[in-house]
């Protein structure tokens with residue numbers, strides 16, 4: 001019963017909150033749709049923390065998509081065995097998990113230790129950072145110490161959730177730290193539309209392709 005709740009009902013509740021929450025927030029509260037930058041209040045630990053965290057977490061999300069959503073039989077057909085796949089996931093996990101974790105530690109540190117930042121931090125900001133800390137921390141712990149075979153358990157379970165064919169029995173024997181990582185990630189997914197994480201959908205990608213802005217020096221006529 002608990003297993004079905006945690007690995008069928010809870011993920012669907014979180015995904016529903018994610019979709020409905022974003023639509024609701026976009027329609028009702030567009031003026032606060034931003035990253036709530038705090039750079040003008042304090043720089044200090046921000047530049048290093050924010051860069052490490054963002055590069056780490058964005059690459060980790062891409063890694064999860066490539067590693068978990070594509071079935072192993074497709075990798076097999078390309079000549080990439082389960083063992084090689086796991087090995088690549090391990091080193092990639094170290095490469096992106098460490099910066100993401102150090103980054104989130106620095107961001108949490110400045111939220112607690114810097115007076116100006118603490119004064120403007122809401123409970124919602126703390127909850128967002130705490131959930132990210134738990135998700136990233138448990139993920140990195142699993143890379144370092146877990147060594148559990150996810151390709152034939154967690155990965156097909158996740159695909160089952162996304163294709164509406166849930167198979168919670170695949171999650172029954174998964175170690176607790178993996179379950180913590182997954183459940184905190186789904187909590188974050190459900191909470192995201194009500195937090196500053198909505199800024200993820202407003203990445204200024206168009207900026208890279210926009211027309212150049214021409215600046216002209218104002219010359220004073222003689």
Ligand code: HEM
Nearest residue numbers: 035036037038039050054057058107128129199200203204
């Ligand atoms: C899609 C690309 C993304 C862009 C362009 C972006 C941009 C930004 C910017 C400009 C800030 C404000 C930094 C400041 O205070 O000046 C920020 C903060 C933040 N971002 Fe992102 N972000 C992106 C993706 C993500 C992702 C994927 C996550 C997590 C899953 C994330 C989590 C956060 C958090 C938690 C903060 C607040 C940090 C703090 O002030 O303590 N961002 N982001």
